[in-house]
């Protein structure tokens with residue numbers, strides 16, 4: 197039994213921060229995403245579920261500008277991102293990203309990893325230092341601060357990677373498999389961090405195969421299968437959805 201978070205936003209008052217309209221993507225002749233539509237609200241935690249290879253990471257890369265859309269439009273605050281560079285999307289619209297493979301600088305220590313991002317994003321030297329120390333503490337990385345990225349365990353690397361994504365105070369944070377291969381207490385810690393981000397009006401999109409933990413922090417979720425959204429709604433709605441059961445959860449899944 198997974199404890200659901202003690203609040204879930206049912207109605208969002210402000211306009212959506214991110215809108216995807218008719219988003220389609222092919223690799224060569226193979227269509228991976230077709231006509232994906234959804235809106236992300238301010239301060240919303242939005243879950244992306246779907247089988248391996250259904251296009252979740254592709255969708256993140258399209259939002260970030262790492263990949264170009266074939267068709268459709270992605271807007272932040274009603275401004276189209278389609279022609280904007282990765283850099284502009286990150287700086288102007290504050291889109292942050294934690295990739296699936298937790299990439300950190302392997303030759304730098306934990307502290308240097310965070311500081312290197314702070315030196316790019318923050319002008320004031322004192323604030324760079326303050327931010328680095330605050331994140332080391334918030335992510336329980338102080339005891340690892342002199343350890344190189346190459347020597348960290350998978351979970352430690354994941355914590356470091358998320359802390360690095362927060363240096364630039366993102367407004368929209370994309371988390372690709374934040375719970376993968378983590379112990380239960382670290383998963384709880386990351387869920388608490390996500391809930392804290394939501395309280396600070398940050399919108400979060402999470403993709404993960406750990407559907408229970410993902411749904412326990414999400415306000416709404418979608419299931420992608422065969423390149424399309426086949427179910428959407430709050431967690432209780434989608435686990436009872438016939439298509440979602442057929443294409444993703446199976447008959448025996450429960451929260």
Ligand SMILES: Nc1ncnc2c1ncn2[C@@H]1O[C@H](COP(=O)(O)OP(=O)(O)OP(=O)(O)O)[C@@H](O)[C@H]1O
Nearest residue numbers: 223224228246247248249250251252253254255296
């Ligand atoms: N650069 C590429 N060229 C060709 N095919 C690609 C490329 N990148 C991804 N694909 C294919 O597109 C499909 C979607 O990949 P993607 O990584 O987006 O899936 P995913 O939903 O994130 O999967 P997982 O849950 O395993 O991480 C896969 O079948 C993958 O092989």
Ligand SMILES: [Mg+2]
Nearest residue numbers: 252253296372
């Ligand atoms: Mg993926």
